[in-house]
Amino acid sequence: MHLETTTNKHGRPFQRKTINAYVNAGKALSAWMTQAGVERPFTACDVQLLNRFFRWWYETKDVPKSQDGNGGYTGGVNTTQRNLRALFLYMAEEYDHLNPYLDPKFHRYAAPQLGKPKTLSEEFVNDCLEITGNGSPKVRDFQTVRDHAMIRVLTEGLRSDELLNLRVQDLDLPGHTLVVVPLKGDRNSTDGRVIPLQPKTVKALTRYLRVRTDHVLGNPENPNASPLLWLGTRSRRPLRYMALYRMVKKRAAEAGYDPTEVSPHSFCHTWADDLLTAGISGENVMAVRGWKSPAMLRRYGADMASQRAVNAVHSLGDRY
Structure with missing residues (x-):
């Protein structure tokens, strides 16, 4: 209910998919606490307990996706940490609960390094x-x-x-x-x-x-x-x-x-590679795709970047 009556950092309503992700992360923490014998509300979560939970998640659920096509990880601990942050922000605001995320002993997990996305032939x-x-x-x-x-x-x-x-x-x-x-x-x-x-x-x-x-x-x-x-x-x-x-x-x-x-x-x-290969500028590709950061352009064009560079140099013919 809280997420449905508040806005995100951009001042806009949360999407239903985002709300579900945050709620599911809270349910996962609650289930783990029960399994670990912690029969208390979320206010029992201090930095030590959360660190145990995220270590458990990392060791049992942080496995590569097999058929997703987007790279990434199923149940990635970095994603779970981000999704649970909303819960502890709410608890700090409503119950004056000390936010474990602000504790210097909180163990943060980096996002997985994604491989080059595959371009379809x-x-x-x-x-x-x-x-x-x-x-x-x-x-x-x-x-x-x-x-x-x-x-x-x-x-x-x-x-x-x-x-x-x-x-x-x-x-x-x-x-x-x-x-x-x-x-x-x-x-x-x-x-x-x-x-x-x-x-x-x-x-x-x-x-x-x-x-x-x-x-x-x-x-x-x-x-x-x-x-x-x-x-x-x-x-x-x-x-x-x-x-x-x-x-x-x-x-x-x-x-x-x-x-x-x-x-x-x-x-x-594949679309990004098609346009870049055809000589469409990166600025125009970003505009059509709605990207605000050139980092996305580099990622989406990474798979065939070397081949495009070779073709571009070959198209110059003899330079001397």
């Missing part, structure tokens, strides 16, 4: 597009047309949350653009990021909108029609992340690739 993307009909007007199956359009939009560099939160009204197909409603720090802004679309993406979205009207939630005459762009099949609800995740894995396998090597986020790194 041109062959992989083309094969996935082909397996979903390759944009043929003869393909009218809802799921195939939808999946093709989604893969096309993924190649435009959208994050999973951004893609799944697209509304029909966010599309400007005559202008070959769509607008991404801000989801994080700027999500209360009236302005979204304008995403330029490839001509084939516009065609794929046009065909998807056509078959979408046959869906119960896409029928404009249905008073309960969903404003969200992507609709599910079995559940007859707007698409959720796991459906997107499974779709990407399924289409990769059908195209003859190892599905563990790809995730929806893989397309973001």
